[in-house]
Amino acid sequence: MTYGLFLSATDKKPMYLQIVEQITSxxxxxxxxxxxxxxxxxxxxxxTQVSVITVKRAYADLEQAGVIxxxxxRGSFVSAQPDLQQQLQQQxxxxxxxxxxAVARQLQLSDAELFARLQQHLVQPR
Amino acid sequence: MQQFAFxxxxxxxxxxxxxxxxxxxxxxxxxxxxxxxVNGAGKSTTIRMLMGLVKPDAGQINVLGYQLxxxxxxxxxxxxxxxxxxxxxxxxxxxxxxxxIRSVYPQFDQAYAKELLKRFELIGEQKIKGLSxxxxxxxxxxLVLARRPKLLVLDxxxxxxxxxxxxxxxxxxxxxxxxxxxxxLFSSHNTHDIEKLSDQIAFLDRGKLLALQxxxxxxxxxxxxxxxxxxxxxxxNTSADAAMPVPGAVSIKRHGQLAEVITDQNSAGFAAQLAxxxxxxxxxxxxxxxxxFVANVKRSR
Numbered sequence: 271m272t273y274g275l276f277l278s279a280t281d282k283k284p285m286y287l288q289i290v291e292q293i294t295s296x297x298x299x300x301x302x303x304x305x306x307x308x309x310x311x312x313x314x315x316x317x318t319q320v321s322v323i324t325v326k327r328a329y330a331d332l333e334q335a336g337v338i339x340x341x342x343x344r345g346s347f348v349s350a351q352p353d354l355q356q357q358l359q360q361q362x363x364x365x366x367x368x369x370x371x372a373v374a375r376q377l378q379l380s381d382a383e384l385f386a387r388l389q390q391h392l393v394q395p396r
Numbered sequence: 397m398q399q400f401a402f403x404x405x406x407x408x409x410x411x412x413x414x415x416x417x418x419x420x421x422x423x424x425x426x427x428x429x430x431x432x433x434v435n436g437a438g439k440s441t442t443i444r445m446l447m448g449l450v451k452p453d454a455g456q457i458n459v460l461g462y463q464l465x466x467x468x469x470x471x472x473x474x475x476x477x478x479x480x481x482x483x484x485x486x487x488x489x490x491x492x493x494x495x496x497i498r499s500v501y502p503q504f505d506q507a508y509a510k511e512l513l514k515r516f517e518l519i520g521e522q523k524i525k526g527l528s529x530x531x532x533x534x535x536x537x538x539l540v541l542a543r544r545p546k547l548l549v550l551d552x553x554x555x556x557x558x559x560x561x562x563x564x565x566x567x568x569x570x571x572x573x574x575x576x577x578x579x580x581l582f583s584s585h586n587t588h589d590i591e592k593l594s595d596q597i598a599f600l601d602r603g604k605l606l607a608l609q610x611x612x613x614x615x616x617x618x619x620x621x622x623x624x625x626x627x628x629x630x631x632x633n634t635s636a637d638a639a640m641p642v643p644g645a646v647s648i649k650r651h652g653q654l655a656e657v658i659t660d661q662n663s664a665g666f667a668a669q670l671a672x673x674x675x676x677x678x679x680x681x682x683x684x685x686x687x688x689f690v691a692n693v694k695r696s697r
Contacts, residue, residue, distance in 0.1 A: 279588065279591075279592065284615070284616075284682060285592075286612065312573055312574050312575075312576060313574060315570070315573045316570050316571055316572075316573040316574045317570075319566060319567065319570040319592060319593070320592055320593070321428060321573075321592065321593050321594055321595050321611060322426075322427070322428070322573055322595055323427075323595040323610055323611055323612055324611070324612060327612045
């Protein structure tokens, strides 16, 4: 049995973050539907060959982000929030926007210039 | 109450040219501990004490609830040990060894042993003297793993293995993670293997315990910054001594206007300290266990 996580030690991101991101994408894409039971921490650790403590940390982060819920003694489940997908996409948009702002600051663009650039993208035909 | 797979308390042991003083080391049940250190750091001595093979001059050792070395006979039914200098009988076959181990340890799991034979691509009828180094290492591991010991102690389990064989061994070790009653202690120069599977990291150097922490906390407390020195802080020469001290920095290397700073107290507070000392952060990197290992050893010497 394999859970289809693709982890790599040469990825710049730490292992726990790779697990967080890949489980989040599975939920976003609907591969892991709401209320689906997640593998236990030990099972996922053995399956992906990473330490138990790393998976534990990933699950804690996922729970904090609202992607999963954990019931003591019963395990973890994909969150049943009806607007979870939207929330995650909102978070993603917020991250991309702040990344764009950071690059703009490095380029020493003024706020007006950055607005203008964004405007250009908005009027571009799709 | 926290249950320990093993617990060493205030251990001291002295040899003519090597000593360990006041070492306390314990592993909670169900966890994996990686023991890291250069040659001669005290890894094998630590393992030998845990196996009851040497008696410390002072301190207490408890393994799986048994006092060592006094109760080592009982303890050893539940401990599996493999090291790279373990000897098998050259003129006997692997199957002969499997039968022999089974006669000593009734819990030897024959079905699992057969499965391991296949996965490690070993042949039971082959004599030990005909095996390659890698095959011999895998044979030793098979004999230990098939007993499903509560505590598995491995001294350099992947040394001298080719990448494919190493992957096979790591896969089998990962299987142990499924069982929360089983614990593993392994030592390795290969920090990559340890970084992957360990819950706890123990760093030994020259008989001293430099660090003992859970891996996630440990890895995230170290960080490397590539910095540019603010113009007013630059004193115009390239000497490393001229760099301003930053509290929490393990090392500061400076060349011209650029500098590399390593810390073991990574936090927002440290970044603020850097800025205060005139270092403008260009990039921040996380460090691999290997890089941390080298930085840690250099600092302590």
